[in-house]
Amino acid sequence: NEEISAAPPHQRESMLKACLLSARRILSQKPPKQFIDKTTDASQVSPAELNLVSSWYTSLKLPCPFLYKGLCSIYEQRPLACREHFVNGSAEACKGERGTTEVVEMPVQIPNALAQLAGELEGTSAEAVILPLALVWCEQNPERAERTWPAVMMVKRFFEIVKAMASKNSTAVVA
Template sequence: MERFEVALNTPAGRLTTAIDVPTGFIPITAIVPVTRRLGEEAAELEVQQAVEAGRTVSCRKGCAACCRMLVPLSAPEAFALSEYVEQLPPDRRTLLLNHLSDTKDRLIREGLWDRLNDVAETSRPVADEELDPINQSYYALRIPCPYLENELCSIYEARPAACRELLVTSPAELCQDLVHNPIVPLPVSMRISSILGLVWGTLTSAPPRLIPLPMALEWAEQHEEEARRTWPGSSLLDQVLDKMWRFLSQEFQKRSNEADG
């Protein structure tokens, strides 16, 4: 292992931490936990800033209102989730796969599965204008996340970055309708799924992919050859940090413009 001291200036404060990265060649999945950790530490700075300003984060264990939204994953996250599910005890894995199968059947009946698959497999960037109708159609169905059990996340330690980043300071009851109610989300300094997607796009010379969570395991299985590729650990970390710095630069500019406006 090689230890790196990382320092990032975020809109909510300075993040400093030590990161251990394997010195040899590693698959992209090996850098996912470290990248998520940096995202969570940045999110914690946002929480601290909100608390200091007198706001309260409403999200609590057992509140799964946001678990009816369509969650996008980057390719590295899809591969990492597949690895995580593969090492689960057989009974838990079977239960999850049954939930995923039921969700797929429902989405096929509703005419959404093929549209989601097109998003996952497209070889070009997908514009928000294309995604919004799909997101709205999915949310209108209020389908519980297939990884949800008794309103609790069954893959909590491996959940996607997008799930980790969605925190609100508006009253929890407003989350029962995330489209029409005045939800106040906590600002996100850097979106880890987007960063991992950009890293993967650079490594594979392809546009960043968005893989809908209900089909992530299926997609990962179909692309398992890509998941076997390896790169030097320090090189992957450099790629991650480069994309983070770019993302943070854009976020600083965005918040500056909002403050001026």
């Protein structure tokens, strides 16, 4: 958010227009039925369901709204999902183009582990905020940035979650 505010006006306008265009396209599409069903009850969202939302969003082939002249304009503060998205190939993947990169599969998806941790800490279901909608989400949830928890407890629980996910994934591969 700070990088966006500090950007030159024409760059800021470009990013906001891209977010609005992406948001319109997202809202015009029907999300997966399983995702809609989950939003109507208060049950815990699984990593597989978060992946379903991610796959659906990826299938829309939207360019990243934060690309400006082919470069990531929020690189220093890019979301964890972007930081974890290891690819072989060019940066064309951010432009929504298929076949230009090969995603390196990771044994544990860190955003899912963090979503589970956040859900546990906040007493809510894990959430997936689609990138073009993140600015609106932040504006509507300012109090969530003010909450704090003991760092040692958070790190310990985070590693417990990652270990459990890795163990579950390794047994799923063997089975």
